[in-house]
Amino acid sequence: RNFNPSVLVFLRTMLNFQAVILAGGPGDRLYPLCERTAKALLPVKNRPLLYYQLLLLSQAGFKSVFVVANTSGRKSIEEYCVYYTEKINPKMEIAVREVVDETDTADALRLLADEITQDFVVIGCDTVTNIQLLDVLTSHRSNEATCTMVFKQKPKQDKKVEPAFKHEKMTTDYVGVNPLNKRALYIESSGDIEGPNIVFKQQFLKTREYIALTTSLMDTHIYVFSNWILDFLKGKSGITSVKTELIPLLVHQQLRREDPETKMWGKLGYVIPEKTQNILNFTNLPEKLSEFRQEFQDQLDSLMASSSAATTDKIRCFIFQADLAPGEYIIRANYPSTYNEINRDLLKNEKDPTYQPPKQESLPPKVAIGTDCVIGPDFTTKEGVVIKASILGRGCTLGQGTRITNSVLMDGVVVGDGSTIANCIIASSLAHPTRIGDKCKVKDCQVEAGYEMSDGEDCREEQLTRDDYDDDEDEFPSDPGQIEG
Numbered sequence: 057r058n059f060n061p062s063v064l065v066f067l068r069t070m071l072n073f074q075a076v077i078l079a080g081g082p083g084d085r086l087y088p089l090c091e092r093t094a095k096a097l098l099p100v101k102n103r104p105l106l107y108y109q110l111l112l113l114s115q116a117g118f119k120s121v122f123v124v125a126n127t128s129g130r131k132s133i134e135e136y137c138v139y140y141t142e143k144i145n146p147k148m149e150i151a152v153r154e155v156v157d158e159t160d161t162a163d164a165l166r167l168l169a170d171e172i173t174q175d176f177v178v179i180g181c182d183t184v185t186n187i188q189l190l191d192v193l194t195s196h197r198s199n200e201a202t203c204t205m206v207f208k209q210k211p212k213q214d215k216k217v218e219p220a221f222k223h224e225k226m227t228t229d230y231v232g233v234n235p236l237n238k239r240a241l242y243i244e245s246s247g248d249i250e251g252p253n254i255v256f257k258q259q260f261l262k263t264r265e266y267i268a269l270t271t272s273l274m275d276t277h278i279y280v281f282s283n284w285i286l287d288f289l290k291g292k293s294g295i296t297s298v299k300t301e302l303i304p305l306l307v308h309q310q311l312r313r314e315d316p317e318t319k320m321w322g323k324l325g326y327v328i329p330e331k332t333q334n335i336l337n338f339t340n341l342p343e344k345l346s347e348f349r350q351e352f353q354d355q356l357d358s359l360m361a362s363s364s365a366a367t368t369d370k371i372r373c374f375i376f377q378a379d380l381a382p383g384e385y386i387i388r389a390n391y392p393s394t395y396n397e398i399n400r401d402l403l404k405n406e407k408d409p410t411y412q413p414p415k416q417e418s419l420p421p422k423v424a425i426g427t428d429c430v431i432g433p434d435f436t437t438k439e440g441v442v443i444k445a446s447i448l449g450r451g452c453t454l455g456q457g458t459r460i461t462n463s464v465l466m467d468g469v470v471v472g473d474g475s476t477i478a479n480c481i482i483a484s485s486l487a488h489p490t491r492i493g494d495k496c497k498v499k500d501c502q503v504e505a506g507y508e509m510s511d512g513e514d515c516r517e518e519q520l521t522r523d524d525y526d527d528d529e530d531e532f533p534s535d536p537g538q539i540e541g
Contacts, residue, residue, distance in 0.1 A: 072174045073193055073280070075118050077109045078164055079133055079181040080126035080155050085224075085391050088521045089483045092505035094129030096181040097136060098395070098483075099466055101402040102432050102449055104136055105389060108184045110148065113177075116189035120149040122171070124164040130154045160296040162289055169286040176286075178298065180277035184398050185378075185386035186406075189278075192376050196280040203285070203306050203373045205240065206278035207231070208386050210271075224391050229275050230254060232267045233375050240373040241267050243307050245300055263311045275299065276378065276386050288326050303373070310371045321370055328370040392481055392502050399447055399464050403428050432467065451486055455494065472496065472511065 083090030089098060096106040106123070113121055125133040130152065137150040151171075155164050165178070177193065187206075196204040230249065232242025241264045244254075254269070261267070279298065285306075295301045305324075312322030319327045378386050383405055389395040414431055416423075420439035425431060432449045438456035449466045455473035463477050466484040471477065472494035480501045484490035488506035492498065497514045504521040 073118075074172050074174050074176040075113050075121040076165065076168060076172070076176055076178045077106065077113075077121060077123045077181055078161055078178060079106060079129070080124050080159055080164055081161075081181065082126070082158065083182075086389075086395060087502070088504035088519050089392065089395070089481060089502055091483070091521065092485065092488050093466075093483060094125070094132055096123075096125070096129065096133055098389070099447075099449060099464075100184060100389060100395070100398055101406070101408075101430055101447055105181055105184065106133065106136060107140070107144075109179045109181060110140060110145070110150070112179070112185060112189055114145055114148055116193070119147060120151070122168055123150055123152045124155055124167065125152055126155055126157045126159060128157050161298040162295050162302050165286060165298065166289045166293075169290050172283065172286055175283050176281055178277075178279045178281065180388065180390075182389045183277050183386070184389060184402075185276065185278075186384055187378050187380070187386055192278065192280060195374070195376050199237075199239075199374045200372060201280070201374045202282045202371045203240075203303060204280040204376050205243075205303065205373070206276045206376045206378055206386075207273040208276055208378045208380065210274055224393060226391065228271050229273060230269065230271055231273045231375070232264075232269045233273075234264070234266045235268045236266055238375045238377065239310075240307050240375045241310070242269065243304055248300060248304075273375070273377070274388075277388060279303070284329050287329075288324070291326065306371055307373045310373060311369070312371075314370075324371075396462075396464065396479070396481060400445065400462075403430065403445065403447070438473070449484070466490075466505070 077096075079094070079096035081095055083095035083098075086095060086098070097104040099105075100108065110121065123133065123137060134152045137152055141148055141150055153167055155167055161178075175196070177189070192204060192206055195201075228246040230242070230244050230246065231240065233240055242256075277299070285302075289295060289302070295305070309322045309324050314321055321328050378384075380386065385398075385401050385405060387394055387398040387401065389398050408430075411430060413429075414425065414435055419425075420437060420441075422440045423437055424442045426444040426446075428445045429443050430447045431443070432452065434451040435448060436452075437454040437458075440457040441454050441459070443454075443460045444462070446460045446463045446465070448460070449468070451468045452465055453470045454460070455471055455475065457474045458471050459476045459478075460471075461476075461478045463480045463482065465471075465477070465482045468486045468489035469482050469484045469492070470489055471492045474494055475492050475496040476498070477492070478499045480498050480503065482490050482492075482498075482501075482503040483505040484503075485505050490503055490505055491508045493509050493511035493513065495512050496509055497516075498509070499515070500517045501515050502519050503509075504519075506522050507520050508522075509515070509520070
């Protein structure tokens, strides 16, 4: 059912959740794109990545969110959040919290332990999706889950998949799941498995009657947790990562028992509190929504009645498999190839009614810009330019006879005469413009902001970085042009 925005607010309020966006990652896998730009502000279809998580939460009825940023990127992320609340969604309250550089995800959640009082959803700043988040939250409640992880099916072998760039080393998740109820029973990343085989002990299999082991599911970095997880983390400083440490620990500590004396659960070393939180909250219900109260109460009663939870089963981890309908997508822009992929998917699937392409009569002769392109404002070009399946940011300048194909050029890129750029991501900003010389050939490359390429260079499958940093240069400059939208 498609609910109107007011009803979504009501539903989310009933379900009592808070939201966290983790925007403090260094973006190492996107090297060198994040050398001069915070990962959360990398543009996707000329909007920062952070915009898409805020939009997802807003559409699910959230009115407030915590954004965790590292020291290097905090200022620029905070400025974008101010812009977002002033110009895009004045009803959203965004609280930015700072962690030191290189802080991992569980450490970032530990910072919020005293500010989050409800169950909470965690979203990585590189996840872009238009699925119904409310479905995930409702599933978490109906399963009486401790942890719900959103996964998606990997593309089928016969489907065209964006090729990985030369330097990418992707990992695989090994997921054991009960196919009857989607309960997560085993999870490990390929990088954490020792030896060529996965070995299950007999006792493990005895307590898990049905388990299907698969590598066909991809973690989307959308998680929902019970509130007590934060208190648990406060006492477990050795746990630093949500994905590789916290979640595997919770999954593998299921189906155990309390110590009758200490009341500690399994090998968790923690006393799991009894449930005291009322998941329904009808206080201060707006008058215009009163008619929906009984309907939603009946639906949730039905969901809870169908839950198989037992009172002694205190850790329950589930997988929410996002079965994508036509037009739906969920992609992590955590590698250059997937960053390219989400830009292209949005070009195909998300039409922006406010976008105004350059008018043909205002362009020089023989300039061809495909309908599968997005061109930012303040664009200048000479004659004979061809642009196909590409996104250009604000203030880009193209020389005579330039050809751009399947590429992303960020704000302020300057390209000389007769150059060709194919399947590239060129980072840039108005403060640190990237310059490509005349008659250059650039293919399958990722380019750092501020890079300058000499005339006639031929670059293929390279990561092009600067070596001329100014000691006084701001690492993440405040750039109103880059953060707009």
